[in-house]
Amino acid sequence: MLRLDAEHVMxxxxxxxxxxxxRAYLTNRAHLAPWEPTRDETFFTDAWQEEDARRCVTDAAAGRSIRFLIVSTDGEIRGRMNLNNIVRGAFWSADLGYWxxxxxxxxxxxxxxxxxxxxYARDELKLHRLQAATLxxxxxxxxxxxENGFVRIGSAPKYLRIxxxxxxxxLFQRLLEEPFSSRPARP
Structure with missing residues (x-):
């Protein structure tokens, strides 16, 4: 468990x-809709989310990804941080996504x-880089x-169906061997 502040852990x-x-996805349905794939009604059910949670556990055990929840002191989920597509070999990289x-x-x-x-990606997973994409x-x-030292490395036309x-x-990346300091993203 990672403490984020007095009210939240990850x-x-x-x-x-x-x-x-x-519950978290239903509460944030309208807020997340412009930033995520179109979701059908089953996505918002306990059963679908539980099946996905179990997939997350399996993927983490296999080293493919690790997904974190941001939980407030009242026990409610207040966000997610995902390290997806973890690749080793010559790459040692993962994709970062969050809400x-x-x-x-x-x-x-x-x-x-x-x-x-x-x-966590640097210290626990020993990755070389993280990549993130934003609309x-x-x-x-x-x-x-x-603010977390990611720099813009390019653009990707029609990259995701959102x-x-x-x-x-x-597209942004953060090389994890570099010191943690804020740097502005390139325009």
Whole structure:
């Protein structure tokens, strides 16, 4: 368990998290809709979320990914941090993805959580780099990445199908051997 502040901790997804995840996704449905793939109704059910939580546990045990929950002192899920597509060999890299509960925006929670998951990737997973992609117009997420030393490395036209459309993304990376200090992202 990683402490983020007096109100929040970050911990890996566990079996049994399905109902709390379903509640968090339902609460944030409208907030997340512009930033995520189109979700059908089953995604928001306890059963679907529990099955996904179990997949998360299996993927973590196999070293393919690790997904974290941001949990507040009231026990509610307030966000997720995902290290997906962990690759070893000559690459030693992973993709970073995340979201924060609408009620917790603009408090620095995403910035702290990205920093902790980046430290985890460096110290525990011994990765060389993290990559993140944001929608071109997601200035908030781009600020969070810049504050954590990610630099823009390019753009990807029609990169992911988000909100029902293939959308352009900006690509960022963080080399983990570099010291942790804030750097502005390249325009």
């Amino acid at each position: 911990r890996p997804v566990e079996a049994g998290d399905g109902p709390a995840l379903a 924060i509960d609408a009620s917790r925006l603009r408090r620095g929670l995403a910035t702290r959580a990205v920093r902790r998951v980046t430290e 071109v117009h997601n200035a908030g997420s781009q600020r969070v990445l810049a 909100a029902g459309e293939w959308q352009d993304h900006l």
